[in-house]
Structure formats: structure tokens, C-alpha cells
Amino acid sequence: MCEPVKVIGTRFSAFSHRAEVALRLKGVPYELIAEDLDNKSELLLRSNPVHGGKVPVLLHGDRTAVCESLVIVEYVDEAFDGPPILPSDPAGRAAARFWAGFLGVNHCWRLLWLALWAADGDARAGFREEARARLALLEAQLEGKRFFAGDGIGYVDVAASGLAYWLGAMEEVAGVSIMDAADFPALCRWAKEYTSSDVVKGCLPDWDELVAGYAASTDKFKLVAQHAAIYQ
Template sequence: MGEPVKVMSTFGSIYGHRPEVALRLKGIPYELLLEDLPNNKSELLLTCNPVHKLVPVLLHGHRSICESLIIVEYIDEAFKGPPLIPADPYERATARFWAQFIDQKFARPFWMSICMADGDKEEEEDFLKVAKENLLLLEGQLKGKRFFGGDSIGLVDIAASGLARWLEAFEEISGVDLLTDEKFPALNRWAKEYAGDEHAKECLPNKDELVAKFTAVRKKFQAMAEVPK
């Protein structure tokens, strides 16, 4: 029996999905510890991630690992099973580049756009224009491949998992059709493949529940923005 593995997360977290799917791909059993964020952070979370005080956190025995992409790399190195990151140095560096690109250009901006109250339309149009340009770059990376890493889910696919479920929620909340099949056929096909994978679908949040949560979050921020100062 190996050391116990636990994942600290919260419902609907793009980042929290990443260690879960990585562990499932490796066939590693784990316990999911859901935090009530942002106002009721547990002492365990504050102890295990004293710097950022955020999820996800991987607990492996007495060790705690923070930051979702770092956690995925740790899981790949610490546990046996299908590799998630290429062994070749150049391919590994390339995978890390695209994973960081996705984090910087999609995960954080989309989350911020969901949380923001209705803002300047020109600013929103600029955001969507840049998003489409970045999606085209990712579309090119899927040419001739089932997943970003080839025939199986790897680091880049895990980083991009937000495009397979969270983007649907964003589109419904905002009323914007961003990932259209006409402009992004490869990404649309990839999103269906990822969401249908036996390991990924077990830890993807329900879309309707995700929409409900993010709608409530957005209304909260809108109400805060309307309070006279």
C-alpha cells in the first residue's frame, strides 16, 4: 500500500480538474477534499498552501504540492502509468510552452471575464478578438493529431481542458459563440474527444451546475459594482 493521495479542490475549478484527471490517467486512487471558497478556507488549505492559499493542492503522504501544472508534472514523475509528458527534451519543452500559453491566454482571462460585471463593449470585443487569434494558434497544433500530445491525453490536453467544458459555460453565460465548428473544427473535435474520454469525463463538472455557479458569481460581482462608493 502506497502513501495516501488527496486532492484539495473546489467545485467548478478549472485548475482542480487537472490533478484529478492526471491521477485517473495514471490509475492512482485518491480522496477529493472540496473546499468552500472563497470565504471558508480550511486550516488544512492554509497550512498546505500558505503562500497563495488557493486550490488545487496535492497531498501525497506528508508532502503537499501546489500549482496545477506543477502538480501534473509531479504526478507524472512520482507514479507509474501512461506518460503525460514527452520523454524527448525538445518535445517536453514544447509541451510545457503550450501548457503555459493556455494558462496565460485562456484559463485566467476566461475566469476573470466570468467574474467581471458587464463592462465596456469595446473592451469585450478586443478580448474576444485576441481569444480567437489564440484559438487559431491552438487549432494549428492539432493538425493531424487526435490529442495535442498525439494519440493519448497529455500535459497540453490537461492544460486545455477548460476548452472542453468551461468554455461551454462561458459561452452560455456571455451569449457569445466563440469555439464555432466552422472556424475551429479541430478544436471542436478535440473537445468532444476529451470530454468523452473515460478518465476525463469522470471528473468533469456538470455543465448546467457550472453555469449556475458562474452565473451566481457574476451576479455577485455585478451587485458589488453597483454599490455606491
């Protein structure tokens, strides 16, 4: 009998989405344990004590909990049968991991966050241009390809999924345009293709609920941006 698979997370988190979509790409049934991040459960705190109960966490049978979204994606790719998420050759895997790292919280997403929520208008404009320069590098990676992985969704597409859906909701709330179709046609086309996939649609949050949640959290977002700017 197959061991049960559970994801502790929230449908509103782009990082939880990475874990869910990896499982769906592999065709693995799983249970989403919805977490209230303002009132974290004992299960979450016990399962991810190192990072203060951050989501997602993958629980696979009686094995040790797997934390960190991209670590989970790689675990899912190795632990379950199904279409590969990472490229099969070492060079391809190295390149995929490089671009996933480029998209990480301390690189591309830090600039995007500051471009959206930094308090100082001039600084915010500067961060926007820096973020757009990073997006231009990603735009070039899509030349002649449907997805970053080629014809199907792969590791970099999963890593970049926050750009495909969550960024647009943040732009709407912040009143800031960063990834526009005029300057980033390939990225915007990719975002539509990604979010239109039947595999992906099943683990996307409702758009209106996502926007409303972000609108209610703008003060928190601005505080995070203030701290991020200090260490920029």
C-alpha cells in the same frame, strides 16, 4: 502499503480538474477533499499559504503539499508509474511546457476572461478577437492529431482542459461565443473527444450545476475582469 493521495479542490474548478485527471491517467486512487472557496478550511490555508489558499493542492502521504495545477501534473507524472503524461524526449517536453504556458492565466485565459466579462462592449469585442487569434494558434497544433499529444491525452490536453468544458459553460452564461465549431472545428472536435474519455468523465462537474454556479457568480467575474483590464 501505498501512501494515501488526496486532492484539496473543487469539482467546479478547471484547475482542480487538471490534478484529478493526471491521477486518473496514471491510475492512482485518490480522495477529493471538496473545498468551499468562500469559507476556506484551515487545511487548505495551511497547505497553500503562499497563494492565499488557492486550489488545487496535492497531499501525498507525509510529504510537503504540492501546489499549482501544472506543477501537480508534473509531480504526478514523475512520482507514479503508468502511462507518461509529458513526452519522453527533451524537445517534446519543452514544446509541451511552452503550450501549457501559452494557455496560462496571464496569457490565453486572461484574454478569454476579458472577452467574456469586460464591462465595455467595444473593449469586450476587441478582446474576443484577440482571444480568437490565440485559439487559432492552438487550432493549428491539432492538425492531423486526435489530441495535442497525438493519439492519447497528454500534458497539453490536460493544460487545455478548461477550453473543453468550462469555457462552454461560461459562454452560455455570458451570452458570448468565442470557440465556435465553424471557425475552430479541430478544437471543438478535440473538446468532445476529451470530455468523452472515460478517464476524464469521472472528474467533470455536472453541466447544469456548473452553469448555475457561474450564473450566480457573474458579478464576481465582472469585477475580476475589471481588475484584469487595468493590467492588460
